Amino acid sequence: MKCSICDIHCQIPEGGSGRCRMMTCRDNRIMEHYPHSYSTLFPISIETMPALHFYPRHKFLQVSTIGCNFTCPGCISEILTMESDTLAGALRRMPPEKVIDLAQKEQCKGIAFCINDPTVSFFSFLDLAQKAREKGLLVGFSTNGYMSDTALAALIPYTDFVNIGFKGATDPAYRFCGVPSCAPVFRNLETLAASDIHVEVAVVHLKGHENEVRQIAEFTASLSQNIPFQVMRFVPFGEADIALEPTIRESRALCRDLETHLSYVYLFNAPGSDQLDTRCPDCGRTVITREFFGPMDARIVDVRPDAICECGTRPDITGTLASQRFDEQGFFGGYRTTRALEMLHAILVCIGADDPSSVSRLWQDLMDTQYLKAFHDLVQLPDAYGEIIDRLAVPTGCTKAGTLLRQFIEKTLADIRSRTRDVTRPKVYYAMGYPLFALNAERFETHLVEAAGGICVNRQLTRKGKPGVTITREELMAFNPDIIFISGFLSCPVSDFHEYCISHDIRVNAVIQHRIYDHFPLWDFGSPRWILGLMHIANILHPDIFCFDMEKEADRFYRTFYKHPFNAQKANRSFYRV
Template sequence: MYINRNDTIVERFPESYLTMLPITIETMPMVHFAPKSKFFQVSTVGCNFTCPGCISETLTSHADAVAGALQSATPEMVVQRAKKQECIGIVFCLNDPTVSYYSFLALAQKAKEAGIYVGCSTNGYFTESALRGLIPYLDFVNIGLKGSSDDRYRECGAASSDPVYRNIGILHDAGVHVEVSAMYINGADDEITSAAKRVAAVSPDIPIQVMRFVPFGEAAPDLEPTIAASENISVRLREVMNHVYLFNSPGTEYLNTICPACGKTVIAREFYGPMGCRTDSISDDGRCTCGWQAPIRGPISREQYTEFGMLGGYRTTRAIEMAHAILVTLGIRDDGELGDVLGDIIREDFIRGMHDRIQQIDSWIGLIEDLASRAGREEEGRTLISYIQERVEIITEGAARVSSRPTVYYSMGYPLFALNAERFETNLVEAAGGTCVNKRIERKGKPGVNIPAEELNLFNPDYMFISGFLSSPVSDYIHYCATHGIVTEATRSGTIYNVPAGWDFGSPRWILGFMYIANTIHPEIFSFDLEQEEREFYRRFYGITSDEIVQNRDFSRASIG
């Protein structure tokens, strides 16, 4: 990301940004600094690490492919835009500021001159001199920990873990608000517990965000721990750290701030997209009724800012990944060709309208058609659309003949995190001849909201589906229902199902999920051979001919190996 120009190291893309938009600080994520406040997010492209399963893989590992979408902006221009949109600060996240160090430093200096906050999300792998150059302009930092050992850091391309933990101490001693997000990989309990102990040696009051690993890219699916296992590790970390929070786990209660004196919930939060959360309520500026004060720094906003559609935080990377996923099924694998299309759509603010286009079958098909036209792959687009439409017609015609429509509840992660009423998955249920009870939920989140057990019991669904994006094993799901008073027709009859990974959201593979839903709720009508359909889809649109398909959660990479 740097070049040598006349014996001077300079950035390849100075003062050039992929995203510049307002977010709530919790989607950075940050939990103990300026809750509910509106910040101006900036990101560039590239990274100094190469971590397997990176959630931002398209913009970190395919920097050249998306560089065409970069927008030039001077530090003064960025600060002006932030203040015009009434943001109280600027935060650099999505990729690492080490690859845009000089641009970020200049921006941070201008932001401080303008009297607004500055923060960043980073892996923390700075030289000490580079970090000390930034510190006078930093108010808060989220350090993403890959683990504790040198071996784990070498997997990401670094030499050792020591610089990161050294820098946590330097930042804390300098008075910068520090939070750490620690990756929790299945089977790597020692890595995260050792990491917590190293952070606790600096200060046990540093908030630690446990990031349940979700395998993207080439990461193996069995590296993903369950939500239940992640909650168990969070309990263990609370033995050494005072503030432990669990992310990437829809429906978990381990995002809340609990009073250590009396056990009451002082700050309630819920899942709000990958790597993010949302603050639902704060009691008396973070003070418990017993008098304990939550250690919050910065102002607490009285109003909650809500990001539009898929903009803000890591949802933006998911939108780019979804466009990437369609282009891959059209046969576009070369970074140069990919970059021409992705660059255009990001530059045109195409991402802003994607949220609405991916909620209905017809508009999803229209999105494929649009991208095929932009890429000059009209014939490939027609082939994909024809495959999808043939199966859609079979299902919708069959659904029109059903004598009764079973009720279906669609959740993500744990049972009490309900997908939004207008989500694509709920529309697939309706199109397959079911009645999705999520349609009765008026509240909205991203991609859904927590609901009480009493509300789910009143819905009393015949079937319960667990999203194929962020899921729980059916066994954990049933256990949760049993221990939380959830009793429905589905729990009594055992009609609870995991949608296969990648089959209901994020890529054209949703057609496989549509057939899965139809088979499940109307076996008297539909009998798609899903193994054959999967092999045929992967052969025709991914060029994968092996019967040994290893499913993963990545949108654009349909299989690993």
């Protein structure tokens, strides 16, 4: 039977599954495999969706499931979209009435389906949307835009806001994601823009594909120049090619170009950039200041009264601003949840946990016991990493491999600490992206600096964000670090970092002496490969003590735990693909 929910139009045999693996055919009816079953159900800030011009700072209940009708290389939600078979056991079944009760109990303004696409849970979401609107809740979703016109028409009467994401402007860009054509997404954006629904557009920026982003911007502007336009700087996960990642500088330059077509252009995945701010479309003054708050996320840090510019113009914003912003705790919110799951999966890969049934039971246990709460605190502490390994190794029957990994990490950590116990410690600053985005004081990376014999000046920070905060030039000047490290996640080239410092007159010791260093992707947080990052940091801080041959150390680690040699050319930002 043909599925009519998305424009792939799968032919699903009786008892079989469609492309998304979430739909089946029973008694000549298209049905969901897991109706009214959710992977996440917790409150988020609307900016986490992300939506920037719809009821800013208000709290919404995030709902998501598993699976996707796309197969995008480098998907940031790969574990939810591609590992649906093993994660299915962790789904929480909840009828729409209970979901609505939860939203009201949490004092949410509405419900937002995000992280994966609502097409894979279409009937459940449509039912939930209808009932939620009856109770006075706002309803919205983020989507890849590949719904059929009939499915979208069914949802529109019960939808208040949508973030529609583009993968490109051409058919080859969509074939890259496993679907035949870009046409349905342009069609659906036009339909949504003609409705009473608040629409924001998100576009992936791949290096070398700037013209596709421009084409989408021009099409969006032809519908309305006031549609908020979100440029998602591509960060390669999974099997994606690192060469497709533009620098923050390149993405920011593209955004400036797009502002000739659109009133509101924003740049995500660029810590430290000011391209998340809302500027007055009339005079250009900043009305709302935001900062990076994790992958695909932002937070308001300052706003003019009622979001009205000094010139009297109010940017095109739907709804009221909440009096206070809401920040999710730990890993609960948006793509940070998938990051947590992938960090756990990274350990499972390292210890060889590949039995589907035992891994499925583990996921169910981790979700039932709300382990993500404890994991958020433990994963910030190098000394607690062994405890996390044991938590995963025992129930998956990988105790021997888990012990080997734990012993390797703990022995290396202890050795480096012992050799730096009585050294003179240089001052180290840890940035993510651009120079003025500082990692939080208690982050894992600050512990690595201290273990390797440094003083991490980030410890002086009192403000907190996720994973850090924007600081002033004066604050960084006061830190005056001897050495600067750029995070291995959402990074930028050392040359761009140095040039930014020079152009903004940030002349600290590390800049003057050219002591700015980056990492291999994700060698300093999340994956067990952080132990290699610690060796790298030790080499930099104390070259008179340490001379780790990183190529050899990486090859030894990879051969021991991944069962294949290290290949620097294939290193990527996946937590668990190696």
